[in-house]
Amino acid sequence: MNAGMETYSAFNLLRHALSGHRNWPASWRSPQLKSRYDVVIIGGGGHGLATAYYLAKEHGITNVAVLEKGWIGGGNTGRNTAVTRSNYFYPESTRFYEHSLKRYETMGRDLNYNIMFSQNGIISLATSRHDMEIYRRWVTSIQLQGVDCEVLSRDAIAEKVPLLNVSASARYPIYGGFLQSRAGISRHDAVAWAYARAASALGVDIVQNCEVTGIQVSDGSITGVQTCLGDIRTDKVASAVAGHSSLVAAMAGVSLPIVSQCLQAMVTEPVKPCFDHVVICPAVHCYLSQSDRGELVIGGGADTHPSYGQRGSLPSTEAVLSAVVELYPAFSRLKLMRQWGGTVDIAPDSSPIVSTTPVTGFYISTGWGTGGYKAIPAGGETLAHTIVHDQPHPLVEPFSLDRFARGRLIDEGAAAGVAH
């Protein structure tokens, strides 16, 4: 890796043990904001940091600033449930998310950072005969694209998820389901830190506590960015801010087909290993996994009204938890430790928008909605390409902003997993 960065290895771990681990260098630099950058990226979450990394690594553009109004990874990157999968229905989506999943598989080595990626597989549950019929079609579509996926019988699921109530008298009877075994969970903070460290080592400036207050456009082209730490001259600005996409785009005079809503997640007290997979039940809006710390991580549907509040609505919490205790009666005794919300940017077709815009030099990555975490590597890689070439990377060409006027929507409302 880069000379400015100390490699994480068993040897260096031992070497630093000799000095009591007091001399590890900072993982990334904390530079002063400069007055001129080639590219300014707004938003220091996974997507923004990955974009900066790929700009430097793949395209040799290192005079790049990532501006973060809070701390890196403190938005949706640190609020999601850390699931990575590629079991989408439409070829455009499967191709994109499969590329991302492959990047996750090698991210630890590529970035010299342990992201604790456990490919424990994701199981989607069917609670009716009709669910099973659509799952067979869904699985076939995924298999045809060369991605691993298989239909599971009820008995196979009962064996893999012993705590699931599969009895005939269950409130939500289990008919079967499908499995993507390469899907998994990882440590979401580590993904942000890994990209930050690697990007910083390549010369990218990561500036935290730096809120963008304006974007300067002259004759339809980007000329600069105003921030609370001073003005920046630049020709290229990319927005990777998720929930606040509409506000940032409006600074450049661009309107978006995005609505911001709250998506909640919660964790129980830690218990011994008892839950080996990510299990999602789309019919009742809940999914579950067990973290390496032993907590059960619970997610569900988004709140149904627009919100920037970053806190969940009680009816949604209640609906998710009611589903959890019906599906897994044993978990009814667990204490809930924490519950939180993130502001997600939802497009009309539940698919992302990675795109150029009507303003020259202004690029957007938005619409990740409820599933942006899994897309971090591919989202960053394709946005970087789009910035450099001023046209979309082939993987995100179908996800351009103009698809709404062309009527080429990619309706992934179902593959997004739960109704949002």
Add this chain to the structure above:
Amino acid sequence: MHIIDCPWCGPRSEDEFSCGGQSHITRPADPAATSDTDWAGYLYTRDNPRGLHFERWRHTFGCRQWFNVARDTVTHEIHAVYRMGDPRPDVGGAGS
């Protein structure tokens, strides 16, 4: 958690309602003469403000009537409830 004052049924829990998104959207008068971009704008582009938002709600599990709500998308405070067809009330403050 919202308590929403339905114009017909009075204050009820958020549980009973569905949010229908941004209100006061006008359908282009002559669709055939509207460009694809403008039509897409009508269908999909939304204000999505951080702050005051004028939106439609329906009392789905009550009287099933639609009505408008002026609500803050950060604090979730409801500033006004008014009927479909009524103009935007002046409730002070503005979305950003």
